[in-house]
Amino acid sequence: MITIQNWFSEHKKHLTISMTVLVAIAYLSRLTPYNLYNVSMIAIAALGGVPILLRAASALRYKIVSIEFLVSIAVISALFIGEYSEAGIVIWLFSLGDLLEEATLAKSRQSIQDLVNLAPKTALKITDLDSKTSEEVDVDEVELGDLLLVKTGSQVPVDGSVYQGDGHVNEASITGESKPSHKEVGTPVYAGTSLESGTLIVQAEKVGEDTTFGRLIELVEEAQDSKTKVQKLIDRFSQYYTPFVLLLALVVGFFTKDVRLATTILVLGCPGALVIGVPISTVTGIGSSAKSGIIAKGSAALDQLTKIDTFVFDKTGTLTTGKPSVSQVVNLTGNERDNLQLLASLEAESDHPLAKAINAYYDGDLFPVAKSEVVAGRGLAAQVNGANLLVGNERLMSENGIATAGIDLDPTGSHVYLAVNGKLALALAIADTLRSDALEQLAALRKIKPYKFVLLSGDQQTVVDAVARELNFDEAHGSLLPADKAAYIKSLQAGGHQVAFIGDGINDSPALATADLAIAMGSGTDVAIDVSDLVLVKDQFSQLPTAVRFANKTIANMRQNIAISLLTVALLFIGLFAGYVEMGLGMLIHELSILVVTANGMRLLRLT
Template sequence: MFFSQHKKGSVVLMTILLIAAYLGRFSGLDWLADLSMVAIAVIGGLPLIVRAAGALRFKIISIELLVSIAVVSAIAIGEYSEAGIVVWLFSIGDFLEAVTLKKTRKSIQELVDLAPKTALKINQPHERVFTQVDIDEIEKGDYLLVKTGSQIPVDGRVVDGSGYADQASITGESKPSRKTIDSSVFAGTILTSGTLAVQAEKVGEDTTFGKLIELVEEAQDSQTKTQRLIDRFSQFYTPLVLVIAAAVGLITKDLRLAITILVLGCPGALVIGVPISTVAGIGSAAKQGMIAKGSAALDQLTKIDTLVFDKTGTLTTGQPSVGKVININGSLAENLKILASIEHESDHPLARAILEYYQKSGQNDAIYPISNSQIVDGRGIKATVNGQSVLVGNERLLNEAGIAASTSQLSATSSHVLLAVNEELRLALEVSDQLRGGVKDALHDLRKLKDYQLVLLSGDNQAVAEKTVAGLDFDLVVGDLLPVDKAEFIKKLQAAGHQTAFVGDGINDNPALSIADLGIAMGSGTEAAIEVADIILVDSSPTKLPIAVKYAKKMMRNMYENITIALLTVLLLFIGLFTGYIYMASGMLVHELSILIVILNGMRLIRHN
């Protein structure tokens, strides 16, 4: 712990001692040169020995063990200069590695810095006298005051006041969102106007924003299959170098040669090159609003050949509006009131659209209490409203209940919501949803990157699904699907040998997101999207999908470049050693230069932002 905390100071001190050693050598003060080199070996060698011993406790023969044996042996045979230079070079490489990893993780720190640090706590919703407290002191159920221009500190519900919130960092909405009593708010978003009293529902790491940060942090510590292979290779490679060095020493009786093999055999560039690419790649993608749950997710993205899209909330905004309203039986006002009563219990985008229409229609009556509410997956809701049996949903829901749900007044190419009361069809609403901006360009860019098979799966009927994506470059459009049907469709694609990614918003998409080779979710979807998906497009823009593919390819290409550089360096060093062109100090210099090269190569991923 002491050595890691004072790494920079140790490197500076060793550099000063190195200068002193060379000055002593040029001045004929060999004792000063030797003493300085031994001091360098001790200052830089002790942490190496400590780390090597720690690894041995877990039965791991580490790179540090190779260097430690080489340094101790060099001192034992009087090669003080070699020992000092080897330790100094290794310490420089170690320091550069730490600095680089810290720099590549700055993208995470920038996300963390966006998280609220304090909050204004009040005792009751209508109070305006507050106490400023640290965010860690907030508990679920607490009331908080949010003023114009300040961050909303928690995920919660508005209990007093009104205003507009900029939610672009969470939902990707380009326009401020209107907030009134009972509206949901998210931590890290900005209240651009108004004053709100908010009751905390989720705090700290449990908020949507907190989970996004946690996901990126976990992702940067994850490993691809390639990296796990490199780690396993290192575990076998290091003992092999020890055996080769010992065998060469016994056969040639040349201890210096054996020690040099130990030094040059360190696969430092191989070990650091892959993590540098991973951390830099994931961090850079996160800054662009693409959160991968691990480098393995980006690795898998490069292998996908089929992209399957959900429609509502993924290709469309997920903010439908009510168009034509057809009253079939009974009072229109009563039917709308029943419909609003049951939709008040749902957070589905269609429910929000219907409630907004109800409020705009001038209906101010209190809604009915409901009981026995039951969601029917992919169909709608069953409930008892004001003592009456009510169904709200699509034609399939009503047909399965034996209720004729067709009407010539409804367009076959529009989505609609039906209301049935006591087994009688009462009301039909046509609803429409707009395509997200940039969908066409995103699909075109994907085609340019790779000859993907593009598939649309929708719960809407076939005519509606086809009309929604008319003019878009899909190979296949399939409607009338339940969530389980989407999952089965993906299984069939996989059985046919396709590497499949499913792109959804988390609303009824969990089965498909889970079973696909890669799950990609829109950040404006539900919490389930964050839990289930492998990659999250935070701003919910389809245009980020081809960018994510490009980042994935860059990261994997960078990783393989670093592996190649590292292996070629070791190979060339051993060729140079056995042909007499490379010695211990010069070999270690080349070795550390290779580490610097892979670090700089990995840093290119950051500069591509």
């Protein structure tokens, strides 16, 4: 049976065209001496009814009473009582609506196909670096560490870094920003981006599905196949609704002895628009947001975003640019250059933004690190060049009996202290500039809804307070460990708040996992992005209010489609029992309602 179903599915378009031709023949034959009306209608019922009947039987095998089952019973009943016209028209309209529905869904999924088409298929693998000799290989054959040649006009096949060369890369497929980005030795490049000028040799660091581009495609595909609570409710409703319509038709038929009326109830009761309305909104809404660089991991994420009343923000890399620099150095004990060398040697092993700032500030030789230990939320302990080091915040120093009071450091910067063999040796202020549009975009968010804004950070309270004042936050809490952030979010939830957390680092993972909605900036770590429900790929703060608007419009569109669907069925039944609607007209209105909800869902493709 599966083979037959597959054949009908593959030839759905041709079958529908054939039925349309038969409808034309049926009506035109009435103008000739050879009336083929009934013959044509029976042929239509047979041609289109068989695949519908097979689909109904397949659903019944899994104990599902489907829409196709309703249509099958209705058509068989119509043929049995001699209503060949009704049977043929119902089958034709149902098949036509099914084909249009499929075509519309295919169009709404085009954003995914566009992404897939952008994915590189081959790569030029370097076989001799000196002569830059290369061979073309399938991109799936590229391994970590391979050197790849990228020529002007071609795509970067993997995530990696520039090993040799210089050029400008269009990263619109990843960030949405069409302005070319300058690439030189050591700078990162991403799969799916295009080299507009120059020649690069790239060393592969991520390949295949692990690349940023591959993960974007995977995230959007998973999202479009996901379901909101609303859609799950509709699915459950359909399971009970279909048996109810069957029972109603049997009861009406039994008491009225009117088989035609009972059959018409079966036809008009098909909840086609209800079943298609929510998925079409889901697919188009997520597709549109993806094209704007907002990846929602499921329509449930968009649904949850409409319910949020509190936004909780991490500071570094979220509200700030994530590119801090050393703004002040206070040497307390020993030689400053020697202290900086010790500090930079230890921080060279860390990817933390503050560590990167320290290493950018110090440009000398480094010592090997004998052993190191991360002190969560505080800093690092290590042995470097025979000295015992503590590097971290005031809390780390205090817990080890090292006083930091009286040191005049910039209150707007993050403070890092170095203790050597139990004595405070160095203090630094590291400033991280706020995102230029942070204040403007937070104001735009509050125009949508009077959200509560909370800032949680591991930085000193004075630094956090300064940022909070500048951005008009409602609350600000500093010197927090990752677990403290998660605990604070739980306290907000216990108070009845729906909380979204926006972060970008590994240390944000507990808070992201705890929040009702987790939002990651596109520049964030892999862990933060994996844990999140929503990813702002362009790493632009302006995407946050845009995401809220997209979510509101998508969920509103779903609700509109549900309302249209239920209202159509209700009016059809009222018209039927009032004597104004017959089977053919009812089926036409029913199919038109499917087109209406489909067209309504397609409006989301124009979201910007």
